[in-house]
Amino acid sequence: MPMQMDTAIQYLPGVGPKRAALLGSELGIATVGDLLHVYPFRYIDRSSLQYIADLVPDQAYVQIRATVRKTRLYAKNGTELPADHVKYNMASRLSVIVGDATGELEVVFFKGIKWMHAKLKPDTTWIFFGKPSVFGSRINMVHPEVDPPEGEAGGSLTGIYPSTEKLKNGGITGKVMLKMVSTALNEVLPSLQDTLPDYVLKDKGLVPLTFALRQMHFPTTQDNLAKATYRMKFEELFLLQLSLLKQKYVRSRAANGIPMPGVGEAFNKCYHSLPYDLTGAQKRVIKEIREDLKSGSQMNRLLQGDVGSGKTMVAVLSALIAYGNGYQTCIMAPTEVLAQQHFANVQKYLAPTGVQVALLTGTTGVAARRKIHAGLLDGSIGILIGTHALIEDTVNFKALGLAVIDEQHRFGVEQRARLWSKGADGRPPHVLVMTATPIPRTLAMTLYGDLEVSIIDEMPPGRKPVQTICVGENKRHAMHNFIRDEVDKGRQAFIVYPMIFENEKMDYKNLELGYEEIVKAFPLPKYKVAIVHGKQTPQEKEFNMSAFAAGRANILVSTTVIEVGVDVPNASVMVIESAERFGLSQLHQLRGRVGRGAERSFCILMRGAKVSKDSQKRLDLMCATENGFEIAEEDMKLRGPGDLEGTQQSGLPIELNIASLAKDGLILSDARAYATKVLDADPTLSFPVNAPLAAELRRDKYTVKDYSGIS
Ligand code: ADP
Numbered sequence: 137m138p139m140q141m142d143t144a145i146q147y148l149p150g151v152g153p154k155r156a157a158l159l160g161s162e163l164g165i166a167t168v169g170d171l172l173h174v175y176p177f178r179y180i181d182r183s184s185l186q187y188i189a190d191l192v193p194d195q196a197y198v199q200i201r202a203t204v205r206k207t208r209l210y211a212k213n214g215t216e217l218p219a220d221h222v223k224y225n226m227a228s229r230l231s232v233i234v235g236d237a238t239g240e241l242e243v244v245f246f247k248g249i250k251w252m253h254a255k256l257k258p259d260t261t262w263i264f265f266g267k268p269s270v271f272g273s274r275i276n277m278v279h280p281e282v283d284p285p286e287g288e289a290g291g292s293l294t295g296i297y298p299s300t301e302k303l304k305n306g307g308i309t310g311k312v313m314l315k316m317v318s319t320a321l322n323e324v325l326p327s328l329q330d331t332l333p334d335y336v337l338k339d340k341g342l343v344p345l346t347f348a349l350r351q352m353h354f355p356t357t358q359d360n361l362a363k364a365t366y367r368m369k370f371e372e373l374f375l376l377q378l379s380l381l382k383q384k385y386v387r388s389r390a391a392n393g394i395p396m397p398g399v400g401e402a403f404n405k406c407y408h409s410l411p412y413d414l415t416g417a418q419k420r421v422i423k424e425i426r427e428d429l430k431s432g433s434q435m436n437r438l439l440q441g442d443v444g445s446g447k448t449m450v451a452v453l454s455a456l457i458a459y460g461n462g463y464q465t466c467i468m469a470p471t472e473v474l475a476q477q478h479f480a481n482v483q484k485y486l487a488p489t490g491v492q493v494a495l496l497t498g499t500t501g502v503a504a505r506r507k508i509h510a511g512l513l514d515g516s517i518g519i520l521i522g523t524h525a526l527i528e529d530t531v532n533f534k535a536l537g538l539a540v541i542d543e544q545h546r547f548g549v550e551q552r553a554r555l556w557s558k559g560a561d562g563r564p565p566h567v568l569v570m571t572a573t574p575i576p577r578t579l580a581m582t583l584y585g586d587l588e589v590s591i592i593d594e595m596p597p598g599r600k601p602v603q604t605i606c607v608g609e610n611k612r613h614a615m616h617n618f619i620r621d622e623v624d625k626g627r628q629a630f631i632v633y634p635m636i637f638e639n640e641k642m643d644y645k646n647l648e649l650g651y652e653e654i655v656k657a658f659p660l661p662k663y664k665v666a667i668v669h670g671k672q673t674p675q676e677k678e679f680n681m682s683a684f685a686a687g688r689a690n691i692l693v694s695t696t697v698i699e700v701g702v703d704v705p706n707a708s709v710m711v712i713e714s715a716e717r718f719g720l721s722q723l724h725q726l727r728g729r730v731g732r733g734a735e736r737s738f739c740i741l742m743r744g745a746k747v748s749k750d751s752q753k754r755l756d757l758m759c760a761t762e763n764g765f766e767i768a769e770e771d772m773k774l775r776g777p778g779d780l781e782g783t784q785q786s787g788l789p790i791e792l793n794i795a796s797l798a799k800d801g802l803i804l805s806d807a808r809a810y811a812t813k814v815l816d817a818d819p820t821l822s823f824p825v826n827a828p829l830a831a832e833l834r835r836d837k838y839t840v841k842d843y844s845g846i847s
């Protein structure tokens with residue numbers, strides 16, 4: 137019987153139990169199919185080898201075939217170490233002179249010195265793949281990939297597979313991988329069914345799976361490799377979108393949503409008494425929500441909008457739609473200060489409507505709490521604003537219809553279930569999650585593929601741009617003077633310090649020293665400086681934060697605890713210390729804390745002495761733009777989607793094998809549009825022609841976690 141994709145890898149000729157175990161532990165390969173889905177991460181193209189004499193600095197990646205002439209080890213202080221009794225832990229640089237027929241080049245390593253030193257023996261020949269750069273007056277190559285010149289006799293492109301020392305020691309070299317893959321292809325391809333139906337291949341102009349797999353491993357031309365890569369990426373993203381959208385279809389067809397057919401009088405009253413016109417984006421989003429609420433299905437909508445884009449108003453108007461249909465709303469904020477702020481604002485907006493709002497937090501007294509509980513049960517309270525306290529079991533509603541969750545609370549399953557169970561008539565409330573962390577569209581589609589996403593991409597008029605500059609330590613004194621000018625004009629300033637778990641001790645020290653310095657520069661009684669950090673009790677934090685929010689303190693020194701939403705319109709300066717240590721979206725969030733009032737605002741990025749190229753790019757971008765989505769896209773390109781802040785906890789719903797969210801946004805949009813089309817025709821994928829798709833979605837990889845609730 138021929139082998140199948142799901143045959144255990146150990147039965148592949150030439151593998152056996154020992155190698156199978158290694159392949160499993162090192163590369164996660166359990167089946168023949170797994171092996172065929174480990175693609176080379178690079179291909180050596182013999183025709184593209186360059187000569188050393190032709191290299192110029194700052195070229196893109198190049199490949200040279202060169203022989204090791206001499207290796208030298210250097211200590212940190214620059215002295216050369218003897219190579220015969222090497223103390224590797226003293227060596228901080230390995231310099232390798234390599235040469236080909238046209239010249240010589242220095243190759244340099246700062247890491248993995250021991251391993252490279254043992255590998256790059258004089259007179260051995262290797263393929264070096266890297267970026268030429270200039271050092272002094274010479275060209276060198278730092279940390280190139282080093283591959284044996286094996287496989288040269290094969291096709292014109294030879295795949296290089298991911299490898300580890302264990303694999304190599306276990307005899308699974310690049311050559312062996314190529315042999316195994318070749319065997320697997322010959323075994324499996326003759327009887328392999330395509331994972332995509334013919335009509336999909338035709339519609340999207342994709343090459344068949346058998347062709348694609350062979351080309352991924354043994355490409356005959358660059359063009360064929362590109363076609364194969366495209367097909368595999370499209371397939372991956374298409375199946376992912378298909379699985380997410382299918383869940384959404386199932387939910388939207390289940391008529392379990394609380395019906396809210398009208399808008400009602402309160403909505404209209406509030407709308408017509410607004411002190412300003414809604415922005416086009418706010419209007420559009422409210423319309424989207426309105427459509428959801430009357431659809432008969434449960435709404436699950438993520439509202440993204442930059443800091444200050446006016447999300448609160450959207451929440452209020454949505455709550456009034458619920459109210460107009462006889463339902464209550466709860467609005468949940470992540471902190472007490474924020475809940476208070478919402479409460480004050482919402483009360484103001486609701487004054488003309490007569491709708492009653494209540495505030496419930498951890499510090500609400502017993503008597504007040506009892507009154508709120510009663511008001512919620514008899515329906516006299518229309519909107520409840522609060523912190524986590526409002527999902528406690530003792531809080532029950534007469535008819536909860538909408539839950540608004542500000543700043544993307546992360547709920548556990550249990551908490552989510554509690555919120556669900558509070559819905560009217562045993563139905564889950566509609567859910568609106570609001571976040572100011574701009575998630576690039578491509579990532580949102582993947583992370584929240586089964587949620588609707590609304591975006592407010594327009595700022596209310598009158599918001600002044602925040603002037604951002606990046607300066608070094610030599611400008612610290614000037615920075616103090618600048619703050620003093622602003623404070624003397626009656627404004628307030630934030631000074632934020634990085635706080636990273638691994639470096640906590642040092643970070644607290646810096647924060648403390650920074651605080652002392654500021655207190656000295658801004659002495660009592662004329663100035664007042666508040667401080668907020670993670671080691672304080674919640675009460676201390678609240679106390680200091682509210683002192684600043686209420687204008688009793690001129691300066692707030694803090695760690696990033698202020699990241700989430702406080703509104704202090706009078707603050708006009710944001711100083712970020714060691715700015716290079718923050719991620720882009722974090723910097724953007726912090727900067728969004730200023731520029732909310734009538735005054736011109738400033739963001740000062742204090743740069744440390746040593747800043748990497750990538751960090752400098754981030755700082756430059758901050759100075760160049762205030763557009764959160766632009767920043768988020770760049771962030772993803774610089775860091776890769778897995779590292780995006782706010783997404784680490786949630787992780788991606790699936791692991792992508794070949795497609796990249798940062799680079800393949802266009803394929804993703806196309807795949808999503810096409811998946812929608814396929815599901816429109818066959819929502820349950822039960823047509824015989826779609827059988828291959830249905831079968832693929834049953835695989836582990838595509839049984840994605842349910843993100844329909846609030847993650
Ligand atoms: P965020 O999206 O960060 O939650 P807010 O809802 O707090 O933003 O709004 C920021 C500020 O902008 C508030 O002071 C609010 O009153 C004001 N605002 C909201 N919408 C508009 C608008 N359409 N025109 C003018 N100001 C607005």
Ligand code: MG
Pocket residue numbers: 447448542701
């Ligand atoms: Mg807000």
